[in-house]
Structures are given as structure tokens and as C-alpha cells.
Amino acid sequence: MNEEKKITVLKLLSSHDEVGDVRTFVFDANGLVWLAGQSQGYILPQAGDSEAENQRWFTIASAPSEKVIHIATRVSSSTFKQTLNTLKPGDSIQSYDLGGDFTWEEVSDVSVVLVAGGIGITPFRSMLVERASQGKPLNATVLYFNRTDAVPFRVELEALAAIHPELHLHIIIGQHISAETILASEPQAQQRTVYISGPEAMVESVGTALRNYGISIKQDWFPGYTEKNY
Numbered sequence: 178m179n180e181e182k183k184i185t186v187l188k189l190l191s192s193h194d195e196v197g198d199v200r201t202f203v204f205d206a207n208g209l210v211w212l213a214g215q216s217q218g219y220i221l222p223q224a225g226d227s228e229a230e231n232q233r234w235f236t237i238a239s240a241p242s243e244k245v246i247h248i249a250t251r252v253s254s255s256t257f258k259q260t261l262n263t264l265k266p267g268d269s270i271q272s273y274d275l276g277g278d279f280t281w282e283e284v285s286d287v288s289v290v291l292v293a294g295g296i297g298i299t300p301f302r303s304m305l306v307e308r309a310s311q312g313k314p315l316n317a318t319v320l321y322f323n324r325t326d327a328v329p330f331r332v333e334l335e336a337l338a339a340i341h342p343e344l345h346l347h348i349i350i351g352q353h354i355s356a357e358t359i360l361a362s363e364p365q366a367q368q369r370t371v372y373i374s375g376p377e378a379m380v381e382s383v384g385t386a387l388r389n390y391g392i393s394i395k396q397d398w399f400p401g402y403t404e405k406n407y
């Protein structure tokens with residue numbers, strides 16, 4: 178079934194709770210090299226026979242400088258997530274098709290706008306931690322929408338913002354994500370590149386609306402999440 182995929186086997190080193198139902202799984206990178214913001218597919222054969230059961234895509238939430246691979250996800254009731262959650266240190270997961278262009282574009286030092294819907298924060302965590310480790314400016318406004326005040330990576334992002342005055346972090350709880358709420362929170366988004374990551378339908382509709390305002394955007398779509406569970 179998976180014979181055409183070039184598989185890299187990754188061993189679980191540890192896992193820990195973040196907030197609410199979000200958990201981080203830390204894997205040995207096993208030689209994989211990635212750019213902050215990239216993602217890959219994962220297979221857990223023991224989660225079932227069909228791809229719907231045993232395969233998911235995840236952004237690598239860790240920065241390359243951290244040298245380990247983090248999957249950060251909401252542990253839902255799906256067979257895949259439940260199986261992932263039973264892995265013990267030393268257990269393995271298969272990964273494939275590492276790549277993607279949802280990465281920070283080094284076109285100018287003009288600040289960018291990073292819009293995250295909930296767990297859609299994972300690529301931005303990777304990008305910001307990586308830039309900080311390289312001594313690069315974190316010239317961004319982060320508009321981090323979350324359904325509740327259980328905000329994944331809040332402490333870490335606030336700590337980065339505290340030592341990087343060029344990083345502006347706005348955590349927005351319980352508000353509908355739309356082009357209008359984005360522009361109300363960051364009017365300069367009109368002149369900036371806006372990166373949007375989160376539930377597929379939100380990223381699609383907000384992306385279309387921002388494009389209609391003439392705004393340049395980059396998108397990262399997470400299927401499986403909606404306004405109710407992101």
C-alpha cells in the first residue's frame with residue numbers, strides 16, 4: 178500500500194501535555210533536514226488498514242536548531258490520534274514527503290503578519306524559534322486566535338516577545354477569524370505579507386477575503402479542524 182513512499186522511521190523520545198487537549202510528541206530527527214514551517218506525512222500502521230485511519234500530515238512544530246522533530250496536536254478521538262497517544266519512548270512512527278513552501282520569505286526586512294487559528298500556531302512557533310536561534314530579527318505581528326484561554330505555546334511566545342521588541346504578539350480569544358478582524362487588529366496588514374495557518378475552511382475563506390483587499394498572502398491549511406475544535 179505505501180511502497181511508493183520514501184519512508185524515514187522516527188523514534189519517540191518523549192511526549193508532554195501543552196494545554197487543554199494539545200500534546201507534543203518529540204521524535205529523534207534521524208537525519209532529516211527541514212526548513213522552519215515545513216511539514217510531512219506520518220504513518221502509524223497499527224492505527225488501521227486504511228489511509229484515513231493510519232495517516233496524517235503534521236507541521237514540524239520544532240525549529241531545525243532544536244534538532245528533534247515535534248508534532249504538536251490536539252488529541253482527538255480519531256484512531257490515529259489515539260494510537261499516537263499510546264506511543265512510548267522507543268516506539269516508532271513512519272514519516273514521508275518532508276517539504277512545503279510555508280516558510281519565512283526573506284524578501285525584505287519589512288514586518289510580516291502571522292495569523293494563526295489555534296493549533297495552526299505550529300509553523301509560526303518553528304519559524305520564530307529558528308529565527309531567534311539564528312540571531313535574526315523577529316519582525317512580525319502575530320495575530321493568534323484561539324477558541325479559549327488555553328493557548329498552546331503562550332508562555333514561550335510571550336517570552337520571545339519580551340526580549341524581541343520587534344515581535345508584536347496579540348492573543349485574541351473567542352473571536353471569529355475574518356479579514357475584518359485581522360485588519361481591525363493590525364491595520365498595517367494591508368501593506369504586509371500575511372501568513373495564515375489553521376483550519377482548512379478558515380484559511381480558505383480568510384485567504385480569499387484578504388486577496389480581495391489586494392493583500393499578498395501565504396496559506397497553510399489544516400484539514401480535520403473547524404471553528405468548533407481548532
Ligand SMILES: Cc1cc2nc3c(=O)[nH]c(=O)nc-3n(C[C@H](O)[C@H](O)[C@H](O)COP(=O)(O)OP(=O)(O)OC[C@H]3O[C@@H](n4cnc5c(N)ncnc54)[C@H](O)[C@@H]3O)c2cc1C
Pocket residue numbers: 216233234235236237238249250251253254255256257258296299300398399400401402406
Ligand atoms: C500541511 C499540513 C500540516 C498540518 N499540521 C498540523 C499540526 O501541526 N497539528 C495538527 O494538529 N494538525 C495538523 N494538520 C492536520 C492533521 O493532518 C489532521 O487532519 C488534524 O490534526 C485532525 O486529525 P484527526 O485525526 O483529529 O482528524 P479527523 O479524524 O478528521 O477528526 C476530525 C474531528 O472529528 C472527530 N472524530 C474523528 N473520528 C471520530 C469518531 N470516530 N468519533 C467521534 N469523533 C470523531 C475528531 O475528534 C476530530 O475532532 C496538518 C495538515 C496538513 C495538510
